[in-house]
Amino acid sequence: MKFLGKLWNILSYLLALAAVFFFLFPIVWMFLTSLKDRVDVFATPPRLLFTPTLSNYASVLRSDFMGNLINSALIAVISTAGSIVMGSLTAYGFSRYGRFRGSENLLFWILSLRMLPSVAVAVPFYILFRTFSLMDTRIGLILVYSIFNISFSIWLLKGFFDEVPPDIEEAAMLEGYRPHQIFRKISLPLVKAGIATSAVFCLIQSLNEFLLALLLTSNRAVTAPVGLAHFQRQFGLEWGEFAAAATLFVLPVILFTILVRNQLIRGLSFGRLS
Numbered sequence: 001m002k003f004l005g006k007l008w009n010i011l012s013y014l015l016a017l018a019a020v021f022f023f024l025f026p027i028v029w030m031f032l033t034s035l036k037d038r039v040d041v042f043a044t045p046p047r048l049l050f051t052p053t054l055s056n057y058a059s060v061l062r063s064d065f066m067g068n069l070i071n072s073a074l075i076a077v078i079s080t081a082g083s084i085v086m087g088s089l090t091a092y093g094f095s096r097y098g099r100f101r102g103s104e105n106l107l108f109w110i111l112s113l114r115m116l117p118s119v120a121v122a123v124p125f126y127i128l129f130r131t132f133s134l135m136d137t138r139i140g141l142i143l144v145y146s147i148f149n150i151s152f153s154i155w156l157l158k159g160f161f162d163e164v165p166p167d168i169e170e171a172a173m174l175e176g177y178r179p180h181q182i183f184r185k186i187s188l189p190l191v192k193a194g195i196a197t198s199a200v201f202c203l204i205q206s207l208n209e210f211l212l213a214l215l216l217t218s219n220r221a222v223t224a225p226v227g228l229a230h231f232q233r234q235f236g237l238e239w240g241e242f243a244a245a246a247t248l249f250v251l252p253v254i255l256f257t258i259l260v261r262n263q264l265i266r267g268l269s270f271g272r273l274s
Helices: 002-034 055-062 065-097 103-115 118-131 138-162 166-174 179-190 192-208 211-216 224-229 239-259 261-268
Strands: none
Touching (some): 002 239, 055 239, 065 239, 138 192, 192 224, 211 224, 224 239
């Protein structure tokens, strides 16, 4: 039995290592490609040993992509922050005061907004943006991304607020806390795992969105996913520069996820208090 137990542990570690390698390989390969010159990029078979170069990063830093990256960062951060604020307030309201007829249907309708594919609302948004002079503006994309992200935040955070014992809030009320103080000082800190989880997913969604950004921007508010498409040249894709730009694009998300990893792990268990 001890032998079988040790064998199972070894197999478990091997499977875990295989899974880590499987998910990290594209990122590592992208980073290695960003350090290769044109000869090494197209070498057959691929070269694992090569002389690294920063020329691709230098080209990206001189290009318009850095402006696209700044646009993406501002739009994603502001829309995520707004979604968390509005989503937490609404989720708390549904959790504590949302027991009325049709509340479940209303919650499902809110969640269904997140299910809409971008292509289904592209034309209506284009008409609205053109009517209200929001074409090619950051504020326009912030509003659009917030619409999709708020619904997800409400659905996710409500489950966390439901796990907060009402007795804690009642005790705070007896101590003289007002409802807004109970929410801000008692309930909100207890769901920080859910907030971290929601923030990561909202941030990734805002950064990755391509179709609406392509349709609703042309110059000033172009985002990084659209900017990456501009590395397609007349004679093919500049793989080295493309990989360097993509590395700069994903690096902030990876760093942010690492910073909130403890809360994220708790949040992915859904409903566990921090």
